[in-house]
Each structure stands twice: as structure tokens, then as C-alpha cells.
Amino acid sequence: MWLPERLQEVSLFVLERDVEAVTDVVLRSASLHLEEVESETWAPQRRWSELAGRASALARRARDLLDDLALEPGQDPDEPVRPGRELDGLEAELASLEVRVAELRQRLEAQRNELDALELARSQLQLLSPVRVPVESLGDLRHLHLVLGTMPAENLTRVAAALFSIAFVLTPVQVRAGRALVAAASTFEDAAVLDRALRSAFFEPAPLPTDRRGLPQQALADLDGYVDEVRRHGVELRHERDRLADALRDRLLPLEARLRRAAAAADAIRRYPSRGEVYLIAGWVPERQLAAFAGAVRVAAEAPVVLEQVPPGASRQGVPTLLSTPRWLRPFTGLVTTFGLSGYRELDPTAPAAITFVVMVGMMFGDVGHGLILAALGGVWWLRARSPLAVVVVAAGLSGTVFGTLYGTVLGAPRLPALWLRPLYSIQELLLASIAAGVVVLNVGFALNLVGRARARDWQGLLIDKSGVAGWLLYWTLLGGGGLVLLGRLPASAVLLPAALLAALLWLREPLMARLARRRAEPLGESLVTGFFELFEAVLGYASNSLSFVRLGAFAVAHEGLSAMVLRYGSEPGGWFVLLVGTALIVGFEGMVVGIQALRLEYFEFFGRFFHGDGTPFVPISYQGGHDARTRS
């Protein structure tokens, strides 16, 4: 729950003859996050880049064949694919199927094109139908430059705007599939301007239908009969396509599946560095899957495979993160991942973030009625969309209900005995409790930081840092000691001296650490100035971070006040509308504000103490995950 899955850095040294079989196992297991290693002696082979591109193109051609025959992709094959060895055979098989389909494909395409051309001619003739001139003479105009053609419909206004310097006519006839059929005309003198404007609006000229004869009306009637004939031919072609699909199905579906897998495998292999006959498959595998992974790899390879496994050392950079959040906590992961993904050595703060978020929202939104409404809305949302966020809303609503019981309020009215306090009547007590809650949250943050630093063996950060031991002691010296001084239990000097010593330690952190680590220190003056401002910011931060939690109480007071006001005006004759809108506003708008505030406290005050959130997600290579690491997040 607190830590991501333990990973092992794995390096597989595989002989060329086994690289495909091993890759197949790796992709099937979907448990290796590939690391792209490159050095002067180990580099990916160009041959595999070419093969990957070729396999990808073949897979695409196979998919096109499926589309041509209106077939759905088939099941993935059980046997491993060997792109390097099989690709020629697969390509030959694909080519033979393409030959079978090509002629039909061409006829189908020709039929579609002919139909399109006829439809275009039909539209042109419709446009020309008022003209009492035989169609065949339209090509002989002397003073008018007339063009017909299609262009993107959205460019019509653009082209009209572009022709601001000449006189022109632009008549759209019809729009089909986003393209408009237009007739455009200008004088012969302006023909070049018109043509340039049309061309730059992606106009595609369609020659005037001068192959038709007679007046446009008559030509149109002739054309309609021919269009029906071409359509009937299209239906016959589609029947023929279905028969061909039935005949080729058993060859094409397995072929397409193999090519798809071959493309994925070749794409993985092209990323392996190699040296001579040996390929290096390096990456990260979850520790609990390692034995099964290694076993499967060894079984797949004919020659012995050298498998080096190294647990990531403390200084190892770039280890990906595979969260192992328990099922019940998963809906809350969004609270953390919105900020960032925890690094491999970082503690996953989902559990404390979930608890503190829910408690803080409940404290600010404490009301039995409003809480139950929020929880019910979350429940409906869950039933409709199964969104993880719905669970967070339900939890927040229930927390509001619990705090509502403590405050004794139901829909803004004090209908229950307050088990703790009434926010409007115990403001001071509530604000102090809020600060106390803040102190608890901040201290959890300090503690998590110490654990995280210790895990990372960052002793300097653990001991001398504003969120380390020295910072924590300074925080308590100022907060606890300061409180005792105010209560007269301690003399001021008893607090000032240790506080000054701790502050000095933090101030001189950089030069001290440089000396201890025997490294070159930054110039002393610069260190002192930077250190002073960092110390100033840290001390200010201790106070402001703690006081920031006052908002928990302040919002609880505001919530009760607002609810009471809605109740007051809602209880007057005809006030149901106020009650309804007011409650909706409180649940919706105030819920939003409270959410912002709780997240703000989480991210700034809590996470700021210990969490970096700059982890890299663990993305295993697999057949399902596509064939491009860049495409997966």
C-alpha cells in the first residue's frame, strides 16, 4: 500500500536465433518495462528498424484487405511469431490474397468512382437546367470564364472573401461529405485570379459534362436511367465480395493476426541493442513475476539465455513505478496522480491523502442532510458511470454526514443534539481544532518525509533539511516551545537558544554538507544569502502551513451560516424554490469550493513536505499495448 511493486532490473542476453521466440514470450507476459539502452558497443540493429517498418506496413495492408472484404479481425494466434523468418512468407501469402481481392477491389472502386462522377454530372446538369443551351456548347464561351468543381464546403466563404479585387459569381449547388459542388465564373481578364483563389481554397475542378448531349433537362433524364443501372451493378458486386470473403476468411484472418503480432514483435526487437549475435533485452520486471518470466524465457529459447537480475540500488535513476494500491483505495489514486506519480523510492501517499481529504471535506461540509445528498449523488453517479471519482464523492458525503452528527445539523437546522460543537456558536474552539488538525497533518508529512529520505539513503536530507529532523525539531521548538512561553510555563530563553541553534544549522546547511561530503562548496557569500532566504521561507512556511488549516473551521462556520440562511428564507410561504435552489447551490457550489480547499491543503501543505511525484509509469511492452512506446501513457 505504501510502496510501489518491487522491481528487478533485468538484462537478458539472447542469441540472435532466439531473439524472436524470447520476444514473443516477453510480449505475451506483458511484464517487462523495456529500457532503451545504447552505447558505443551496443546499438539497435538497422535491419530490425527496416523489418519493423515493413511489418507495420504489411499489417496495415492486411487490415485494408479485411476492410475491403468487410471482415472483422480474428483471434490472436497461439504459436509464437518470428517476424525475421516469417515475414517473407507472410508477405507472399498476403500478396496472393491481395491478387484475389485486387480485381474485385478495383471493380468496386471503379463502380464507386463512376457513381460519384455521375452524381457530380447530375448535380452539374441540375445547376444548368434553367439554361436553354445544349450542354455540348458550354465549352465554347467567348467572354465568360466558367468553371465547375468541388471544394471543402467550409472554404466557400473563404474563397469569396479572397476574391475581393475582382467581379465574380460563385454558386454552390450542393454539399456532399463535406465538399461543395460549385460553379464559379468571372470575365476572361480575371480568369487567372479566379483560378488561383479557387486553387488555394483546395478547389478540384470537374470538367463540364460536355460529353452529354442536348438540353440540360433532357441530358438529366438520360443520366438518371444510367445511374440506376450502375447502382444495381454495385449491389451485385457487394454480393460477390461477400462470397469472396467467405472463401478467404480462413486464410486471411490468421494471416492478419500474425502480421499484427509480427509488427509488434519487430517493433520491440528494433529497440533492443545488440552486439554481434547477441541482443540485450534490458528493463524492469515486477519481482513477484520474475520467476515465471525467467522460466518462460528459458523455455522459449533454444540456447542458454544469460539473465542478470539486479535489485535497483539506492542511486539508480529512472526506475519506473508500478503502484500496488489495494483495491479499496484505488478510487482515491486520482487525488495523488493529479499531482504526480510517486517515484520508485517514494512512499505512495494515496492512503493518507484519501483519509485526510475525506476528513477535511467532511469537516468543512458537516451536515447530515447535505452529506447524505452528496453521498446519494455519488452513488447514482457510480451506478450510471462506475467512475472512481464517484466513490470519492460518496466517501466525502458520508464524512460530511459524520461531521454533521458531531455538529448536530440536518439541512442547516440544529435538529440533533451536537455530539461535539455547533460551528456557529463555538467558532474559536473550532478554529483551534482546525489548526490542531493541521499540525497533525503536517507532522504526518514530516514523518513520511523522514521515512522516504531514509529509504532513499539521503542522510543529508533526512537530518538537515527544512522537512528533515532539524526542520521538524525547529517546528516543534517554535510551535510547542512558543506555546509554553505564551502560557508562562517556560522562559523565552529556553526556546530561543535551541531555536537559534537549529536555525543556524539549517542556514549553514550547504557549506556544512559540502565540507562533510568533501565536495567543492558554492561561494560562501552566495551560500549564506541563499541559505538565509531558504531559512526565512521555511520558518514562514511552518507558521503559514499550520495556520492554513484554519480554513477547515472557517468553511464549517460558513457552511452552517449559509445553510441556516437558506432554511430561514426557505421556510417562508412559497419559499420552497429558495430551499431547492439554495440546497442545490450548497451541495454543488460549496461542494466544489470545499473540494478545492481540501485539495489545496493536500497539495501545498501536506504533499509539499515529502512528495515529489516525478515518477515514470511502468509500461510493459505487450501485444495489446500497441507497438509504439510513445503512444502509451
Place this chain on the structure above:
Amino acid sequence: MMGPFRHAASQAQARARHASLLDAGAWQALLAEVSLEGVAERLGRALDVELPASPAALERFLEQRLAAETHAVAALQWGAPHRLLSAFARRFELANLKTLLRARHHGVAVERCEAMLVPLPHTVLPWRAILAARSVEEVADLLAATPYARPLRTVLEQQGEATPFPLEVALDLAYLQTLVRRVLALGGTDGRRARVFLGEWIAVENLSWAFRYRRLAGLTPEETVNYTLHRAFGAGLAAVRRVAIGAGVAEEAARLGYRIDPELPEEAALASLQRAALSRRFAAAARLFDRAVFDLGAVLALLTLRQVEVTDLVTLIEGLAEGLEREAVAARLIGPGHRLEA
């Protein structure tokens, strides 16, 4: 239903991310570095990553980070703001796609071309297959389910295997037209903020296109008008027509409220206009974060500040690579490092 919670999360996210911007102190330290290695190391420490000390790789890293941040903030929005930010985030994809089309046209090897692309872990485009595609037609097929397919097909239908210029024009135009529509779809405060941060950027981009088409590509007025936006927040059709028939940069910039030296050559004047526009957006973004803003402005301001940070870091990196003086580099910065003493 989830709107309020997403809004809450996005506001908190914007503020949390705002805290990670490089401040004046960090800039001072960066400006004090004398080598690219020093900058890479210091920047790496600030960002907690190991950075390569090559200008191209550093710049790609910064772009990648900016893209990831844009994607992350878009993911938390919903409705019209989500559609706007998602479209805005696509500009990195678009830049990659244009690079790829240009590289294909010039016969650049697949591996070299891949190395030029900014890695975008959040996009779903099949880059490998696109790189391996045999024709632009095939690229358009691979992009069938994306907004890029239609402009590519439009050009291909007209021109066959076209040169990159019309393809890029069509892609750019379709992209910014979508963005304009999405800005206009926003009402109220969100709409006003989008006009400030994105509208002004779009306006200056549109003007720059018009000037470059007129001068560098030698296009005629009707072509220039057709290849530019007609609605562009103060630099739409009327502005483009003026440019197409000979207006100057300073004159058009003045209409948008920027003062550009009329004596500057056109390219320098355009660069100066783009810098002035970014400075103005930076100032607006910084002002916004001084107040408690709970609308889309916080997110757009964050992205603007990050864009300025990236632009400034690139200026610093390029400046170091070219051996410029610290003061000269600092004077060219826009963000917190502007005119800092090194």
C-alpha cells in the same frame, strides 16, 4: 456532476504547478552558469532529472515537458474548456507531424526523423507506422480518426503526393480554425481569459502567416487571404487583406496595440511583434496569479508562464551555444530572468 470536483482539482493543480516555475533566484543561478553543461546540471537539479548537455536534446526535453503539462491540465477540465485545452495541446502533435512530412519529403532516414520528433507520451498517434508509411496518402489513412486526416486528404485530392507547403498550410489552418471555434464557444469569464491568452496568440500567428506568405512564399493576395484565418481576434480578414495588398508590420501591430519600430526589416519586425505579444501575455498571466482567480484563467495563465519559461530557457541555451554575453541573454528573456544581473 463531476464538474465541480474536476474544477476543484484543476484549480488546485494549476496553483501547485505554478509553484514549480523557476523563480528569479533560479534564473539568477542559471544566468551565472558559464557552460551548457552547467545549465543542464542546474536545471536538472531544479527539476530532479538528469538532463543531456546538448542544445537540441535540452530543447526537446523542455518541449516534451510543456506538452505533458498542457495535456495534464487539459485532462482535468471538462466540457468546452476541456475541448479548448485538448485542441491547444495538439499543437505539439501538429509540430511533430509537420516535421515528419518535411523530413519525408527530403528523404531523411526514419531513425534520424524519429530523433527529431518531440516524444509525446500522451498522444495516440501511431508514430512508428507513420514514419514507416510509404506515401502521404498512407499517412492520411493512418491518421483517419484524427483531425489531421481531412486537411491532408483535401490537399491530396487536389494535388496528389503534394509538397510539404500546402500540406502544412492546410494542417495549420485547420488546427487554428478549430482553436478559434473553441475559444469562441466559451462564454463569460472563461471566454474572456481565452481571448487574452489564446486569442492574442492566434491573432499574431495569423498576421505572421500573412506577412510570410506575402514576402517569403511570394503568394498573390487571393492566395494569402485563402491561406490565413478570417476570424482571428483583431487580426482577421480585414487585417489579412491589408497585409495582402502591402500593409507593414508596424502598422498592423499598432492596430493590436503593439509598438514596433517601423524602420525594422520585416523579419525582425515580425520577431519583435511575437516577442512583444508573448511579453504582454506573460504580464497578464503574472497579474492573474497575484489574485485569487477560480476560472480557466488560472490554467491558461499557468500554461503561458510555462511557455515563457521554455522560451526563455531556449534563449539561454541558444545564447550559451552562440557565446553571447550574460547581459545580452538576460535582456532577451521575457520572464523572471529578464535583465537580471548574472
